[in-house]
Amino acid sequence: xxxxxxxxxxxxxxxxxxxxxxxxxxxxxxxxxxxxxxxxxxxxxxxxxxxxxxxxxxxxxxxxxxxxxxxxxxxxxxxxxxxxxxxxxxxxxxxxxxxxxxxxxxxxxxxxxxxxxxxxxxxxxxxxxxxxxxxxxxxxxxxxxxxxxxxxxxxxxxxxxxxxxxxxxxxxxxxxxxxxxxxxxxxxxxxxxxxxxxxxxxxxxxxxxxxxxxxxxxxxxxxxxxxxxxxxxxxxxxxxxxxxxxxxxxxxxxxxxxxxxxxxxxxxxxxxxxxxxxxxxxxxxxxxxxxxxxxxxxxxxxxxxxxxxxxxxxxxxxxxxxxxxxxxxxxxxxxxxxxxxxxxxxxxxxxxxxxxxxxxxxxxxxxxxxxxxxxxxxxxxxxxxxxxxxxxxxxxxxxxxxxxxxxxxxxxxxxxxxxxxxxxxxxxxxxxxxxxxxxxxxxxxxxxxxxxxxxxxxxxxxxxxxxxxxxxxxxxxxxxxxxxxxxxxxxxxxxxxxxxxxxxxxxxxxxxxxxxxxxxxxxxxxxxxxxxxxxxxxxxxxxxxxxxxxxxxxxxxxxxxxxxxxxxxxxxxxxxxxxxxxxxxx
Amino acid sequence: xxxxxxxxxxxxxxxxxxxxxxxxxxxxxxxxxxxxxxxxxxxxxxxxxxxxxxxxxxxxxxxxxxxxxxxxxxxxxxxxxxxxxxxxxxxxxxxxxxxxxxxxxxxxxxxxxxxxxxxxxxxxxxxxxxxxxxxxxxxxxxxxxxxxxxxxxxxxxxxxxxxxxxxxxxxxxxxxxxxxxxxxxxxxxxxxxxxxxxxxxxxxxxxxxxxxxxxxxxxxxxxxxxxxxxxxxxxxxxxxxxxxxxxxxxxxxxxxxxxxxxxxxxxxxxxxxxxxxxxxxxxxxxxxxxxxxxxxxxxxxxxxxxxx
Numbered sequence: 001x002x003x004x005x006x007x008x009x010x011x012x013x014x015x016x017x018x019x020x021x022x023x024x025x026x027x028x029x030x031x032x033x034x035x036x037x038x039x040x041x042x043x044x045x046x047x048x049x050x051x052x053x054x055x056x057x058x059x060x061x062x063x064x065x066x067x068x069x070x071x072x073x074x075x076x077x078x079x080x081x082x083x084x085x086x087x088x089x090x091x092x093x094x095x096x097x098x099x100x101x102x103x104x105x106x107x108x109x110x111x112x113x114x115x116x117x118x119x120x121x122x123x124x125x126x127x128x129x130x131x132x133x134x135x136x137x138x139x140x141x142x143x144x145x146x147x148x149x150x151x152x153x154x155x156x157x158x159x160x161x162x163x164x165x166x167x168x169x170x171x172x173x174x175x176x177x178x179x180x181x182x183x184x185x186x187x188x189x190x191x192x193x194x195x196x197x198x199x200x201x202x203x204x205x206x207x208x209x210x211x212x213x214x215x216x217x218x219x220x221x222x223x224x225x226x227x228x229x230x231x232x233x234x235x236x237x238x239x240x241x242x243x244x245x246x247x248x249x250x251x252x253x254x255x256x257x258x259x260x261x262x263x264x265x266x267x268x269x270x271x272x273x274x275x276x277x278x279x280x281x282x283x284x285x286x287x288x289x290x291x292x293x294x295x296x297x298x299x300x301x302x303x304x305x306x307x308x309x310x311x312x313x314x315x316x317x318x319x320x321x322x323x324x325x326x327x328x329x330x331x332x333x334x335x336x337x338x339x340x341x342x343x344x345x346x347x348x349x350x351x352x353x354x355x356x357x358x359x360x361x362x363x364x365x366x367x368x369x370x371x372x373x374x375x376x377x378x379x380x381x382x383x384x385x386x387x388x389x390x391x392x393x394x395x396x397x398x399x400x401x402x403x404x405x406x407x408x409x410x411x412x413x414x415x416x417x418x419x420x421x422x423x424x425x426x427x428x429x430x431x432x433x434x435x436x437x438x439x440x441x442x443x444x445x446x447x448x449x450x451x452x453x454x455x456x457x458x459x460x461x462x463x464x465x466x467x468x469x470x471x472x473x474x475x476x477x478x479x480x481x482x483x484x485x486x487x488x489x490x491x492x493x494x495x496x497x498x499x500x501x502x503x504x505x506x507x508x509x510x511x512x513x514x515x516x517x518x519x520x521x522x523x524x525x526x527x528x529x530x531x532x533x534x535x536x537x538x539x540x541x542x543x544x545x546x547x548x549x550x551x552x553x554x555x556x557x558x559x560x561x562x563x564x565x566x567x568x569x570x571x572x573x574x575x576x577x578x579x580x581x582x583x584x585x586x
Numbered sequence: 587x588x589x590x591x592x593x594x595x596x597x598x599x600x601x602x603x604x605x606x607x608x609x610x611x612x613x614x615x616x617x618x619x620x621x622x623x624x625x626x627x628x629x630x631x632x633x634x635x636x637x638x639x640x641x642x643x644x645x646x647x648x649x650x651x652x653x654x655x656x657x658x659x660x661x662x663x664x665x666x667x668x669x670x671x672x673x674x675x676x677x678x679x680x681x682x683x684x685x686x687x688x689x690x691x692x693x694x695x696x697x698x699x700x701x702x703x704x705x706x707x708x709x710x711x712x713x714x715x716x717x718x719x720x721x722x723x724x725x726x727x728x729x730x731x732x733x734x735x736x737x738x739x740x741x742x743x744x745x746x747x748x749x750x751x752x753x754x755x756x757x758x759x760x761x762x763x764x765x766x767x768x769x770x771x772x773x774x775x776x777x778x779x780x781x782x783x784x785x786x787x788x789x790x791x792x793x794x795x796x797x798x799x800x801x802x803x804x805x806x807x808x809x810x811x812x813x814x815x816x817x818x819x820x821x822x823x824x825x826x827x828x829x830x831x832x833x834x835x836x837x838x839x840x841x842x843x844x845x846x847x848x849x850x851x852x853x854x855x856x857x858x859x860x861x862x863x864x865x866x867x868x869x870x871x872x873x874x875x876x877x878x879x880x881x882x883x884x885x886x887x888x889x890x891x892x893x894x
Contacts, residue, residue: 082715
């Protein structure tokens with residue numbers, strides 16, 4: 001083949017060229033150019049990304065990419081974060097570890113999101129991969145500190161251990177002492193999700209002391225404020241630091257220790273933690289604020305004046321996570337002080353309160369959109385919104401790539417006109433041409449979906465709740481959004497028609513989640529029968545769907561494309577509709 | 587109104603007074619679907635052409651002849667925006683799409699299978715997974731509230747409001763403000779505790795904050811673990827009967843592990859005390875529960891009972 005092509009390169013040259021192509025999407029594109037490129041690419045792909053662990057089997061991945069060093073897997077659907085996916089649904093990583101243990105002794109990196117990881121899996125990782133370097137577990141669960149101890153004890157080359165937002169069975173903090181005294185390669189450690197009250201501070205201190213390459217350290221809440229100075233003293237090279245609890249009796253010596261040690265951290269760019277903040281200790285971080293690019297105060301229950309003071313010290317801030325205590329006034333200060341701001345997340349301090357407890361409204365978001373020219377990603381919880389504000393936001397900030405707005409009360413109308421917020425969100429999708437992710441809320445009719453279908457051509461992920469009037473809404477989205485990969489819907493009156501009419505679209509997407517909607521069991525069966533490359537999972541805790549009339553809506557529906565066929569690890573409340581389902585269940 | 591729509595009028599057809607319907611590609615596909623611009627009603631179902639030439643319901647011959655209402659007749663009416671007043675916390679439902687019962691309170695209960703009669707929910711309650719905040723974040727917030735109150739020397743129960751205090755009452759449900767029935771077990775994981783039932787390999791989780799008394803918790807657990815597949819009629823029964831799990835008459839009994847690692851029968855201590863010391867729950871065979879504190883007597887004989 002090569003000989004016939006006058007201008008082709010030898011394999012090694014192509015491999016070298018491909019080595020500069022890291023992004024998954026680009027690699028996939030490269031592999032589709034021609035057969036020989038497919039072959040060359042698959043042998044030299046070092047990082048594999050599997051967005052849905054059930055879309056493909058471990059064996060298929062191993063067969064295609066014989067030499068990868070790093071794998072990233074995602075398991076449960078996003079709505080699992082909000083307890084919409086019952087426990088036991090799936091997402092087990094063990095089968096993957098087991099297959100890779102045999103095939104890839106040289107695997108170095110595992111990144112998992114929303115998967116069930118057992119101690120057994122962790123022990124297998126520790127045993128099987130001699131050069132294991134990176135373990136990132138994001139929103140995972142199912143393991144305990146025993147599993148972590150195994151990793152600590154065996155992985156001599158471990159560089160990164162990041163447990164972000166995981167649910168860990170905290171049996172003992174002594175797992176940290178399982179890192180041998182000779183172990184020094186740690187670069188990044190994030191244990192912020194651990195809850196253990198037992199103090200193994202000396203082990204932690206010693207670990208930090210001997211790992212001189214440590215750049216990221218995120219402590220958990222159990223580490224008291226007065227211990228931080230001792231820990232930081234050994235790590236002035238830290239770039240990212242997360243405190244533990246940020247409260248203590250106010251003592252001048254503790255304060256000056258802390259302030260002193262913080263100011264010696266000249267490389268510090270990111271701060272987080274700040275549980276239980278006592279404002280008296282906040283000024284200790286002022287010396288590092290001018291260099292900060294990322295600040296996570298989303299657990300800090302401090303009031304607007306303290307937040308304002310803090311934020312005004314951080315002119316280089318690019319990323320801010322904060323509670324709504326910052327209020328509109330604080331966001332206005334943010335807008336004028338932090339011109340480099342790219343990402344803002346404002347969380348509610350009292351999500352279930354019937355009345356607002358703070359003065360945070362749509363005005364804060366408008367201020368930031370107007371004042372921060374680089375703002376592109378927003379997650380904003382508030383209690384009121386208007387079309388006018390949304391249009392202003394859209395016009396002034398067309399560079400949004402992620403716009404997630406959560407108006408806390410479902411179906412809240414425009415507070416000024418009492419109309420639906422269709423036009424406001426319509427403006428967002430019309431003006432923000434690069435919008436990749438959108439979350440809707442408030443009172444919305446089918447019209448907003450028409451706007452989305454018409455304008456949101458780059459939209460990849462859409463989250464919808466309590467919106468729409470009819471199937472037409474869903475139809476607009478499925479037929480119009482060309483780049484759509486993930487669609488998650490809850491409590492909307494969308495039924496069979498739009499789904500069946502757009503069945504082919506579902507194969508171009510990663511997944512569709514619909515819960516508390518109006519899709520009938522009959523439609524699910526039909527879809528499963530006609531679309532063999534989709535797994536149509538009905539999740540229903542009321543019992544088998546065929547014990548009810550066929551035209552009854554199913555409780556939850558999760559549809560995803562897969563070349564691995566139906567899975568076999570389903571719990572009793574999940575059914576996959578497949579080609580036989582029409583015969584078996586009727 | 588027109589002025590606002592002008593910004594979308596540039597594309598042509600998208601703005602104006604009503605929906606432009608579907609694009610031409612789809613018109614062939616949906617040729618028999620009436621696209622109604624503003625109505626919320628469904629198009630006639632009689633001759634529905636679908637994208638893949640599939641026809642709904644014809645394959646098995648089991649479904650009734652399609653009319654706009656009878657398809658849903660057995661399952662209640664699908665709710666539209668009209669059904670919801672602007673404040674959802676007081677919505678009443680006439681029936682509707684079934685929703686999951688996953689151990690926490692929901693605004694809608696599962697639909698009766700026999701007819702559109704409601705299983706009767708009114709009044710506010712929290713909706714599962716809304717607002718969309720990760721459990722981890724919610725746990726941390728409430729943990730902080732509790733520990734700060736403790737630091738400030740409050741009893742944690744019924745203290746007065748501190749309007750300026752950022753840590754206001756949490757977890758408002760049933761219209762009542764409840765200040766400290768927030769579960770914080772010693773691991774700091776609030777709300778959701780694990781529940782296992784003997785004989786069932788897969789455990790579940792239940793949100794203790796969704797309940798204010800043992801009865802309600804036991805009911806939720808019964809729904810989760812004991813609901814039979816033929817649940818027609820059983821739901822109504824379960825709603826009115828006292829909980830089997832608590833009165834000792836059933837073959838299973840509800841137990842919990844407390845902070846000290848001891849297993850106790852659920853129901854003996856005041857609810858709030860239970861909630862602050864429970865680590866996890868287990869629905870145990872009554873035969874195995876004999877070693878635990880005796881409870882199979884009249885309440886008169888209980889020594890530790892206090893009004894809840």
